[in-house]
Amino acid sequence: xxRRLGSKIPSLLGLVIVVAFYLWSILEACLQLTASLLHQxxxxxxxxxxxxxxxxLGESLLPPSVSHLMGTDDLGRDLFSRMLYASPADxxxxxxxxxxxxxxxxxIGLVAGYFGGWTEEVNMRxxxxxxxxxxxxxxxxxxxxxxxxVIYAIIALIAxxxxxxxxxxxxxxxTIKSMKFIDAAxxxxxxxxSIIARHAIRSSLNTVISYATIDLGNALVVYSILxxxxxxxxxxxxxxxxxxxxxxxxxxxxWWYSILPGCVITMIVVGAALLGDGLRDLFAGEL
Amino acid sequence: xxxxxxxVDGLSIDYVSRFSGFIHAVSNVSLELNEGEVLGVVGESGSxxxxxxxxxARLLDERNAVYKQGKIDFAGVDMVLASxxxxxxxxxxxxxxxxxxxxxxxNPLMQVKDQLLEAISERSKLRNESLHKxxxxxxxxxxxxxxxxxxxxxxxxxYPHELSGGQNQRVMLAMALCEKPKxxxxxxxxxxxxxxxxxxxxxxxxxxxxxxxxxxxxxxxxLAIAGSIxxxxxxxxxxxxxxxxxxxxxxxxxxxxxTLGLIKSIPNKSKxxxxxxxxxxxxxxxxxxxxxxxxxxSSRCPFVRDVCRKSVPALFNSDGRLVRCxxxxxxxxx
Amino acid sequence: MKTESQPCLEIQSVVKRFSLGRVSSLKLLxxxxxxxxxxxxxxxxxxxxxxxxxxxxSGCGKTTLGRxxxxxxxxxxxxxxxxxxxxxxxRDKGAKRGRLQMVFQNPGASLDPFMKIxxxxxxxxxxxxxxxxxLKRRVIEALALVGLDESLAGRxxxxxxxxxxxxxxxxxxxxxxxxxIVLDEPTSSIDVSIQAQILNLLIDLQQLxxxxxxxxTHDANVARYMADEIAIMYLGQLVEYGATxxxxxxxxxxxTQALLAAxPKLEEMKPPAAVVGEPGSLTNIPKGCRYAVRCPFVxxxxxxxxxxxxxxxxxxxxxxxxx
Numbered sequence: 001x002x003r004r005l006g007s008k009i010p011s012l013l014g015l016v017i018v019v020a021f022y023l024w025s026i027l028e029a030c031l032q033l034t035a036s037l038l039h040q041x042x043x044x045x046x047x048x049x050x051x052x053x054x055x056x057l058g059e060s061l062l063p064p065s066v067s068h069l070m071g072t073d074d075l076g077r078d079l080f081s082r083m084l085y086a087s088p089a090d091x092x093x094x095x096x097x098x099x100x101x102x103x104x105x106x107x108i109g110l111v112a113g114y115f116g117g118w119t120e121e122v123n124m125r126x127x128x129x130x131x132x133x134x135x136x137x138x139x140x141x142x143x144x145x146x147x148x149x150v151i152y153a154i155i156a157l158i159a160x161x162x163x164x165x166x167x168x169x170x171x172x173x174x175t176i177k178s179m180k181f182i183d184a185a186x187x188x189x190x191x192x193x194s195i196i197a198r199h200a201i202r203s204s205l206n207t208v209i210s211y212a213t214i215d216l217g218n219a220l221v222v223y224s225i226l227x228x229x230x231x232x233x234x235x236x237x238x239x240x241x242x243x244x245x246x247x248x249x250x251x252x253x254x255w256w257y258s259i260l261p262g263c264v265i266t267m268i269v270v271g272a273a274l275l276g277d278g279l280r281d282l283f284a285g286e287l
Numbered sequence: 288x289x290x291x292x293x294x295v296d297g298l299s300i301d302y303v304s305r306f307s308g309f310i311h312a313v314s315n316v317s318l319e320l321n322e323g324e325v326l327g328v329v330g331e332s333g334s335x336x337x338x339x340x341x342x343x344a345r346l347l348d349e350r351n352a353v354y355k356q357g358k359i360d361f362a363g364v365d366m367v368l369a370s371x372x373x374x375x376x377x378x379x380x381x382x383x384x385x386x387x388x389x390x391x392x393x394n395p396l397m398q399v400k401d402q403l404l405e406a407i408s409e410r411s412k413l414r415n416e417s418l419h420k421x422x423x424x425x426x427x428x429x430x431x432x433x434x435x436x437x438x439x440x441x442x443x444x445x446y447p448h449e450l451s452g453g454q455n456q457r458v459m460l461a462m463a464l465c466e467k468p469k470x471x472x473x474x475x476x477x478x479x480x481x482x483x484x485x486x487x488x489x490x491x492x493x494x495x496x497x498x499x500x501x502x503x504x505x506x507x508x509x510l511a512i513a514g515s516i517x518x519x520x521x522x523x524x525x526x527x528x529x530x531x532x533x534x535x536x537x538x539x540x541x542x543x544x545x546t547l548g549l550i551k552s553i554p555n556k557s558k559x560x561x562x563x564x565x566x567x568x569x570x571x572x573x574x575x576x577x578x579x580x581x582x583x584x585s586s587r588c589p590f591v592r593d594v595c596r597k598s599v600p601a602l603f604n605s606d607g608r609l610v611r612c613x614x615x616x617x618x619x620x621x
Numbered sequence: 622m623k624t625e626s627q628p629c630l631e632i633q634s635v636v637k638r639f640s641l642g643r644v645s646s647l648k649l650l651x652x653x654x655x656x657x658x659x660x661x662x663x664x665x666x667x668x669x670x671x672x673x674x675x676x677x678x679s680g681c682g683k684t685t686l687g688r689x690x691x692x693x694x695x696x697x698x699x700x701x702x703x704x705x706x707x708x709x710x711x712r713d714k715g716a717k718r719g720r721l722q723m724v725f726q727n728p729g730a731s732l733d734p735f736m737k738i739x740x741x742x743x744x745x746x747x748x749x750x751x752x753x754x755x756l757k758r759r760v761i762e763a764l765a766l767v768g769l770d771e772s773l774a775g776r777x778x779x780x781x782x783x784x785x786x787x788x789x790x791x792x793x794x795x796x797x798x799x800x801x802i803v804l805d806e807p808t809s810s811i812d813v814s815i816q817a818q819i820l821n822l823l824i825d826l827q828q829l830x831x832x833x834x835x836x837x838t839h840d841a842n843v844a845r846y847m848a849d850e851i852a853i854m855y856l857g858q859l860v861e862y863g864a865t866x867x868x869x870x871x872x873x874x875x876x877t878q879a880l881l882a883a884x885p886k887l888e889e890m891k892p893p894a895a896v897v898g899e900p901g902s903l904t905n906i907p908k909g910c911r912y913a914v915r916c917p918f919v920x921x922x923x924x925x926x927x928x929x930x931x932x933x934x935x936x937x938x939x940x941x942x943x944x
Contacts, residue, residue, distance in 0.1 A: 178730075179730045179731070179733075180725040180726075180727065180730045180731035181730070181731050181732055181733045183688075183693055183723070183725070183731075184723070184725065184731055184744070184793065185744060186693060186711040186712070187691060187692070187693065187711060187721065187722060187723055187745070188744045188745040188746075188747060188748070188797075189711070189745070189747075189748040190744070190747065190748070192712075198733075199733050199736075202733075202735055202736075203733070203734075203735065206735075331812040331813060331814060332783075332812055435897075437898065437899060451899070451900070453899075453900070454899070481678035481679055481839065481900060482678060482839060482841070482880060482883045482884055483678060483879060483880065483883045483895070483896050483900065484900065485883070485885075486882075486883035486885075486892070486893045486894065486895040486896070487895045487896070489885070489892045489893065489895075490892045490893075490895045493892050508812065508813060509813070509885070510887060511884075511885040511886060511887045512885050514885065514887050514889075514890045515885040515886075515889070515890065515891060515892050515893060516891075516892050534890060535890060538887060538888075538890060548814060549813060549814065550887065551817075552813050552814050552816065552817035553813070553842060553887065554816075554817065554820060554842045554843055554845065554846035554847075555842050555845060555846075555886075555887075556845070556846065557845060557846060557865065557866065558824050558846055558847060562821050562824070563817040563820055563821050563846070564817070565814065565817035565818045565821055566814040566817070566818075567818075569782060569784045569785075569812075569814075569815055570812070570814075571782075
């Protein structure tokens with residue numbers, strides 16, 4: 001299967017970008033966890049070119065060069081190292097938000113589609129309600145109410161994310177319901193829950209997987225926006241979105257401060273989209 | 288004998304697929320159809336009958352279908368090589384196609400009468416007839432009456448989804464009457480209809496042929512349907528014509544083992560009279576991959592011989608029809 | 622109808638209505654009809670080990686009746702009794718499972734495409750608490766009975782051919798040794814040459830295991846071959862019911878006559894006899910006999926009152942001609 005994905009350049013590119021991003025994030029997260037457990041902060045930036053917190057006013061606002069791949073910020077901190085240090089947070093948020101959306105939206109959508117009737121009506125109207133608000137505004141409101149923190153940001157985003165998954169799963173469920181193998185399962189005496197688990201989930205997953213992959217990119221962007229607006233992690237911890245925000249002050253003179261983190265975010269989003277597209281073609285071909 | 292209205296000569300069509308390579312959907316098919324004649328092309332899935340029909344009307348998807356060899360001559364137009372504008376002129380008033388699913392051929396957004404009027408105006412433009420709008424409307428209603436649609440005025444104002452499958456299929460035939468094509472190609476026109484509606488449609492087609500001298504190519508998987516209105520039959524298997532000739536000859540005295548098998552498969556006796564003489568095995572698409580290696584039916588044939596697995600038989604003349612079987616001759620194909 | 626054999630299935634005056642849901646046409650609203658009656662008082666008996674064929678065209682209610690028999694839907698009136706006990710809805714917790722099975726029309730849709738064949742066929746046995754080895758043995762046995770090799774068990778449903786799929790569906794239906802198998806157009810979406818194989822297979826299985834079949838079809842030839850008894854349905858009602866040869870040789874009800882005459886016969890080589898008029902619709906049931914509008918023998922009383930079922934020597938017929 002990987003071979004088929006790799007046969008097309010765009011999806012191969014997407015695969016490489018996404019895998020590199022998440023693998024690095026996992027590695028870096030482990031290091032940071034070890035660092036906090038052993039109270040030895042430097043473990044966290046063992047693999048980075050520079051200590052992301054080291055200030056060096058003499059080196060402030062240096063343009064990108066061989067020694068500082070993305071330049072330095074106003075306090076002389078290496079931007080590339082700060083990006084690398086911050087990536088686990090963004091990676092974790094994107095995955096958690098999408099997974100949360102799938103789990104909650106999945107349960108609600110599958111149940112609504114399977115049982116129909118008023119469960120479906122209630123579910124659909126609730127979904128409509130959530131979808132009526134621009135996702136970003138809703139997330140802002142929720143987080144503003146809860147307070148500033150990564151956890152609250154994740155909760156807010158999941159709350160906004162699940163409705164579209166509920167729609168997707170319900171749609172899949174309706175298609176499957178009309179297939180006679182559901183009737184056959186009923187005849188075999190299976191209870192509704194087993195039927196949903198045995199048949200519906202597997203069939204829906206194919207559609208959902210490619211959708212979810214693209215969605216990772218979306219979640220990343222929206223979280224970046226939240227952190228751009230100051231609702232993510234508090235300083236001095238770096239964060240991709242907030243780096244863009246901080247850099248605005250020095251734009252366009254020190255253009256690299258805002259633009260380069262933005263480029264990295266864009267690259268990951270595009271990579272996720274390419275991979276998701278490739279997965280969708282892959283599943284379509286298999287079918 | 289008049290010149291045939293349709294002449295297919297050695298036609299071979301390949302499908303190119305990304306994952307499965309070349310599929311020789313139609314191999315070396317030759318047939319002739321005269322004015323007022325009804326030809327039945329009979330075959331099961333994989334026989335190539337639908338591909339043949341689409342190829343004649345040049346409706347194949349050119350992105351993955353290739354006219355590898357052969358000629359299609361329709362009333363002087365070379366359907367393989369002609370330009371797109373020339374082909375478009377042929378479609379409708381030259382060749383009119385009716386498909387299995389009538390809901391797909393009719394425009395769901397137009398009333399029946401408007402679609403018929405469109406057909407009439409196409410024909411009158413092409414044949415340089417001047418037609419008044421009221422005359423055209425009259426012809427449209429008349430065509431609906433000719434296909435035995437009750438409540439003609441009412442139906443004319445309806446949309447396709449408001450009518451039943453049988454009514455829609457008859458609207459298609461009404462459209463054929465409006466366009467007055469030289470050739471009607473009907474691809475499984477009654478498969479989705481009830482038996483009683485099917486009987487009506489079959490009678491209608493025969494009537495139209497008798498009154499307007501239209502030629503018909505009827506594609507079906509059902510030998511009995513083909514036998515009921517066709518003058519000639521062409522039995523296809525694995526992309527090739529296996530037996531072709533007059534209906535009476537073939538049905539009274541079938542020669543090709545596949546034709547024999549098809550006839551015996553029809554369950555028109557009681558189970559108490561014994562098992563059905565089924566054709567063993569099943570069609571495998573692999574016979575469409577290797578062209579001319581062996582007789583495509585050999586793996587299922589009860590009369591198979593060694594030579595059948597080594598090469599493909601040519602069409603032999605036997606008792607007034609052509610049979611592609613080594614039991615009736617020795618020449619190899621190509 | 623034999624009196625010596627044990628009745629396996631009894632259908633007693635069963636009625637099933639469907640609500641028309643969101644009424645889209647003003648006409649329907651005015652007529653105040655909010656439901657249509659898909660099955661209107663049908664009674665039948667099937668003896669053990671026999672095959673009853675429900676013959677009819679689209680809209681006659683045969684598929685609905687099949688679903689009622691098997692418990693996928695519940696009747697609004699009347700009883701369906703299998704071997705002495707009432708058939709419960711599939712969702713009823715106390716219902717006995719696996720005794721009723723169905724072979725569906727389109728094998729592609731009735732198999733979960735990504736499920737392994739083994740799991741497909743094993744599904745009816747999941748609730749019977751069988752040991753793993755015993756389960757495996759029964760699944761392999763069922764596959765062998767339908768002519769499929771053990772090696773197919775590991776493949777997914779989308780990877781096998783249409784004919785093989787139909788056999789898998791049959792294997793799934795027989796694996797739990799059901800008392801009754803309902804087959805809904807089992808050969809309609811497969812090639813003619815494979816159809817003959819499948820029909821032979823069904824007969825073999827019945828002779829070997831003594832299954833009882835309720836076979837639903839629109840194909841008179843299939844009915845002729847498979848049926849011990851035929852029941853002909855039109856617009857939700859049973860119009861003729863009796864032994865196969867008798868009905869096919871001398872059909873009594875005008876609809877049966879028209880239906881059989883409309884089948885193209887190979888030997889005749891001419892267009893089959895056609896009935897005039899449109900097929901009836903369940904949303905527009907006329908007063909009196911439902912077939913009166915198309916009947917060549919219609920009498921004034923036919924339009925007044927729906928005829929009862931009369932008993933003749935050869936069959937039960939719902940027609941005033943046989944009073």
